[in-house]
Amino acid sequence: MIDVTPHAEAAEPFGPGLAQDAELLRFTTAGSVDDGKSTLIGRLLYDTKTAFEDQLEHVEDVSRRRGDARVNLALLTDGLRAEREQGITIDVAYRYFSTRRRKFIIADTPGHVQYTRNMVTGASTANLAIILVDARHGLVEQSRRHAFIASLLRIPNVVFAVNKMDLVDWSEAAFRTIEEEFRSFATRLDLPHQTFIPMSALTGANVALRSAEMPWYEGPALLHHLETVPIARDLRPEDLRFPVQWVIRPQSAEHPDYRGYGGQVAGGVMRPGDEVLALPSGTITRITRIEQGGQPLEAAFPPMSVTVHLADNVDLSRGDFLCRPTNRPMMSQDLSARICWMSDRPLVARGRYALKHTTRWTRAIVDELLYGFDVNSGQRDWKATSLGPNGLGRVRIRTTTPLFYDTYADNRTTGSFILVDEATNATVAAGMLLGDPAFLSQA
Amino acid sequence: MSNIAEACSILDIPSYRRTHLQALEDEAVHILREVAAERERPCLLFSGGKDSIVLLRLAEKAFRPARFPFPLMHVDTGHNFPEAIEYRDRRVVELGERLVVASVQASIDKGRVTEETGPRASRNRLQTTTLLDAIEEHQFDAAIGGARRDEERARAKERIFSHRDEFGQWDPKNQRPELWSLYNGRVRRGEHLRVFPLSNWTELDVWQYIEQEDIPLPSLYFAHRRDVFERDSMLYAVSPYVKLLPSERVISEIVRFRTVGDMTCTGAVRSDATTLAAVIAEVAAARLTERGATRADDKFTEASMEDRKREGYF
């Protein structure tokens, strides 16, 4: 057995045995090549005892064959064969581990230059992002890009993991310099909750346990932070958003009049008795019952998948919407959005696409590319006329039917969409909606 | 319900908190409703194994009191555990849903595939042809399966709505980006989707959910005495479908199965877990992945699952 870790035994309290009422935290990881991202994920899997013996055996085996000095924990996150051959990750892969308090889903995305789209994909479902930096190199161009994407996708919590502290003699000064640099850069971004943790993924310092080598650091180890960071921040009950997904109408002898609206709550809270507005019909009615698996519920909130019953027989089908009468989403066929282009076939102005927003498909024309973003600096490029793969830009889109939406800043579900190439059915872009375009173009 | 949520409801403080099982259920129900709405002819792959049993419960949550908007389909190798087939048939009757059985034996009889021979013969790989033929015959444009990303390395990057070309093949390098919960369910004629509502579940999540929902399982999953033999340091059930090698001896052991597949290649583990709680304790403490522990089919080459998935396997 090759040496793996000094922390394995000490990490026992984190062993598996997830409590039934543990919560779920989704996070994404970003770093440039060789910053230690794979090692960090391998370390988390290992220290939480999520890595199984057969997987460990496999990585020991491979490490030995490659002549590595110690077991390369990075190999635990090894994916498809092509990547094994190239020795890099090329797409988004999902990993799972748990402690007693929480179950974690990691969207593992590569840090390679051309893979902005992978990080955007991983970030879209994340509650938290870990951005790795090498303590020796500090803030590099890619770290800025990762922070920018985290801000663009509005990931509520960002952890800056200053890795390889063992290679800078666990120096507080090195850590503080990077922290300061990041903080001043991040003032231009929208990163509401930032945490800085010095660590060594290789030795495990400040990953599962606080490190003895850095007594000057008073914050939590990474795992403790992941276990305790708030998940559902900022729920405003009045912002009810319920896109109808599937209408349940058995029309059977047993249930002749049953009519339930199935869907996943996208914002706010609803309760039986609440008055609701059905869109697009504009009818006001009342919720009579909310159920899940046939059981009545007192309240429904994101991300619950429920079935809703209404007092009146309103005209409501898939793609329609429930909200409070006094708190409506925006409605428009003219949309303003930031998009991330994901296809090798570039975006062309006047291009026609299928657009999916909540549970509704519509057709869309990209009217105008206002500007592109430089992902590294966040600067606008007003001369951009097209977006290639991994390109980011601000566009105006016209749809054939109106959307009921919020800005992405207000709601990540009702504020997001995808564009699909109608010929190939490939998903070509991810979009984040902004406010009223007429208003904004004046501003 | 969790203690915190209960405490909050007693004190009348809204908690707006979902446990991990609730959040996984919310996501899976959403996925099932999406595929039902976006595809014309889906089917749900049901084997009598625990993952597809959980899928059925989730489908009840998504669509009841109406009937499921898709039939169930079982790819029957003819070498299944009788307990799994009994369970399958009983469950189908209880649910009042339609079951399509696609038979590997029929594919062999029609000459679509050739039976492997020798003591290690298995029909596992033949299932791919039977599955793809059935998808074509019934013109299914989506097959909902119970695969999980934690099962195997090649699965970790598969999408929840996973596209298959007209040959049923998966192209891991050319997958559609999948963002937020906006699934792209569009396919061209002749192509189909594989849809995996349990993508984000782990083995332990599945067991905890079975306990929470009190879902009955085939007896195979619990410790029982059975005639087995040892091969490649794994235990296999004695059955008419496997020939023992001269060196192999039948022994009687207390075992249970962690997965339920073909009798020829599904290994048993020694266990005294006769209750759900005992199984969960065992799973939580397990030091081997369920495939590593019990699936001979994945042991042959490092990339065997990836190869089979490209061809169109589950």
Ligand SMILES: Nc1nc2c(ncn2[C@@H]2O[C@H](COP(=O)(O)OP(=O)(O)O)[C@@H](O)[C@H]2O)c(=O)[nH]1
């Ligand atoms: N000294 C030291 N080396 C590390 C640390 N983390 C990772 N490494 C090494 O850095 C190299 C790149 O790590 P890897 O995890 O593969 O990087 P990735 O490209 O970001 O996934 C490997 O040789 C690791 O062993 C650390 O904290 N300290």
